[in-house]
Structures are given as C-alpha cells and as structure tokens.
Amino acid sequence: MDIGSTxxxxxxxxxxxxxxxxxxxxLGLLKILRPQWKAEDIQMKTFTEGLTNQLIGCYVGSFQEPGCVLVRLYGRMTELYVNRDREVEMFQVFHTHGCGPEIYCTFQNGMCYEFVTGTVLEDEMLWQPSIYRLIAAEMGRIHAIQPKCDASVEPLLWTKMSHFxxxxxxxxxxRPIQQRCTKCSVASREVPSYETLxxxxxxxxxxxxxxxxxxVLCHNDLLTKNIIYNHKEGEELLCTSLTLGNVVDKTVKISCFLKYFM
Known part of the structure; x- marks a missing residue:
C-alpha cells in the first residue's frame, strides 16, 4: 500500500x-511511502534542470510506471525567501483542483511528491496553438480557485518584492568594505541602490x-520547464514547482504570460 497525505x-x-x-x-523515506519496494530494486534518477533545489526521482522497474516518487531537497538558504508552510498548502490546493501533483510528505530538508508523466514543455512549443490555448485554459482554472474563507487575499507581489x-x-x-571594492563586485555596484529600487x-x-x-490564485513561476504536457490523457497540462504559488494581481500574471509571445 502506498502512503501519502490524507x-x-x-x-x-x-x-x-x-x-x-x-x-x-x-531509503528511509521510501520505507514509509513505498513499503512494498525492496531496497535492491530501487533506482534513482537525478534531475539537473532545477535552479535552487535538488530533485531525485525514485522508482522500481520503469520510470514511467505509476508510483514513482520525486524527492526534492531544498536548496541552501532558500528558507530565507520561501515560505515552506505556504508551499505545502499550495501543493495541496493545486492537487485538490486537478492542477498539480500530489504531495506525499515533508521531511527535515525537503518534500516528496508525485511524479507526473508527460513531456516537459520547450519554448518553441509555446507557439503551437494547441499548446498555448491549453496553457491559457489552465491559467483560467487556477485563477478561478477560490481562497478559503479565512485566507488572506493580500497580493503576494508587493510583500515578496519588499522582502527581496x-x-x-x-x-x-x-559585506566587508574591502570586498565591496574588489573587481568581483563590479556587477553588484552597477545594481541600483536600495533607495532607488x-x-x-x-x-x-x-x-x-x-x-x-x-x-487571484496564481502559480507565479510558470516557466516552460514547470509545465508538463500529457497528450495521452486528453490533452492535459499539469503545473509543477509550486514554491511561489500565491495570490497576486491577475493583470500582472497575464502580462507575464504574454511576454513569451511579444
């Protein structure tokens, strides 16, 4: 029996x-999540396209078979700008509404969730009418998700920008004064000041x-690599990497979507 969230x-x-x-x-995690798996049969595949986290796929037999578990290790110091409790909540909300994978558990420095079969989108695929219409429809589904009665609807944008x-x-x-004056910090000195920003x-x-x-509720990190396309399941799209999911202004997210086609 597979074990996950209830x-x-x-x-x-x-x-x-x-x-x-x-x-x-x-292995300790899989003993709980997939107790029927034998340690000697378990295979692992490391994904290398993540920018901040380490992602490892765990499976027995074929990677495409049901039951594969994705283990995500949080990137170093990402807790400074990622609300992990909110991230878990977003996983659960998106999955409940059929817009994202199921989360199985959290552990000290990461989480485990469902592997979604399909094709990771490439930038050139966004120009295909069948694809960008699916993306637009999926955005509409996510935007239509209503927050809980006691949930805050304060837009994330300004809070997150202020935090950064x-x-x-x-x-x-x-930063030490001598470090600020080295050639290595030329790029950082070209960044506008805190007051200007x-x-x-x-x-x-x-x-x-x-x-x-x-x-409205938004994904907020809808890069092409975070969208899985499954043409075998009736032209279905699912979003992954829900770290930044939250409430934002609808016009902001629509403008971000349109930038791919400008």
Whole structure:
C-alpha cells in the first residue's frame, strides 16, 4: 500500500537527507511511502534542470510506471525567501483542483511528491496553438480557485518584492568594505541602490493599484520547464514547482504570460 497525505493532514518524516550521499535518507523515506519496494530494486534518477533545489526521482522497474516518487531537497538558504508552510498548502490546493501533483510528505530538508508523466514543455512549443490555448485554459482554472474563507487575499507581489529588497540591503550592509571594492563586485555596484529600487517599487505599486485588478490564485513561476504536457490523457497540462504559488494581481500574471509571445 502506498502512503501519502490524507485530506489536509500531511505526513512529516523526521529524516535529514544528506545532499552528497542522499541514498540512506531517501531509503528511509521510501520505507514509509513505498513499503512494498525492496531496497535492491530501487533506482534513482537525478534531475539537473532545477535552479535552487535538488530533485531525485525514485522508482522500481520503469520510470514511467505509476508510483514513482520525486524527492526534492531544498536548496541552501532558500528558507530565507520561501515560505515552506505556504508551499505545502499550495501543493495541496493545486492537487485538490486537478492542477498539480500530489504531495506525499515533508521531511527535515525537503518534500516528496508525485511524479507526473508527460513531456516537459520547450519554448518553441509555446507557439503551437494547441499548446498555448491549453496553457491559457489552465491559467483560467487556477485563477478561478477560490481562497478559503479565512485566507488572506493580500497580493503576494508587493510583500515578496519588499522582502527581496530587504534581503538585498542586508546583504550589502553585511559585506566587508574591502570586498565591496574588489573587481568581483563590479556587477553588484552597477545594481541600483536600495533607495532607488524602493522608490521605483513604490511608484510601480502606486500606479498599479489604481487599475483595480482583481486578485487571484496564481502559480507565479510558470516557466516552460514547470509545465508538463500529457497528450495521452486528453490533452492535459499539469503545473509543477509550486514554491511561489500565491495570490497576486491577475493583470500582472497575464502580462507575464504574454511576454513569451511579444
């Protein structure tokens, strides 16, 4: 019997998976999630396209067979800008509405979730009418998901931008003076100051709030590599990498979608 989340209660396993040698920790997770699997039959495949996290697929037999488990190890210091509790909530919400994979459990430094079979989109596929219409329809489905009665509908954009700017300011202030003056920091010195960026954000917020755009649930990281296309399941799309899922202004997300076609 495969074990995963039940309702809104998600299993948490008190295991730390070491990045250099993840095998032992992952076996401990699979003993709980896939108790019928024999250790000697388990195979692992490391995905290399992630920007911040390490992703490992675990399976017995064929990678495309049902039951494959994806083990994601959180990237170093990603907790500084990722709300892990919110991420888990987004996995559950998206899956409940048929828009994302099922999450099985969390552990000390990561999570396990369902492997979705299909084709990872490439940029050139976005020009195919059958594909971009599916993406638009899927965006509409996600935007239509209603928040819980007690959930905040404050747009994520301004909170997240403020958080990033605060991190930038803290990073700059904590850097040794001699390091700020080396040739290696030329690029960082060319970045506008914290004060300039804060003023630009305030101006942007002031203008956009006048639009009166509705706030809707969004993926917020809908890169082509985060969309799985399964033509065998009736032209189906599913979103992965739900780390940044949250409520934002609808017009902002539509403009992000349209940039691929400009």
């Amino acid at each position: 309702g809104n209660t998600l299993l948490h396993v008190d295991i730390l998976v070491e990045e250099p040698e993840p095998w032992t920790g992952i 700017l605060t991190m930038l300011k803290s990073s700059t202030n904590n 804060s003023a630009e954000m305030a101006s942007l917020k002031r203008h956009l709030l006048q639009i009166g755009s509705p706030t």
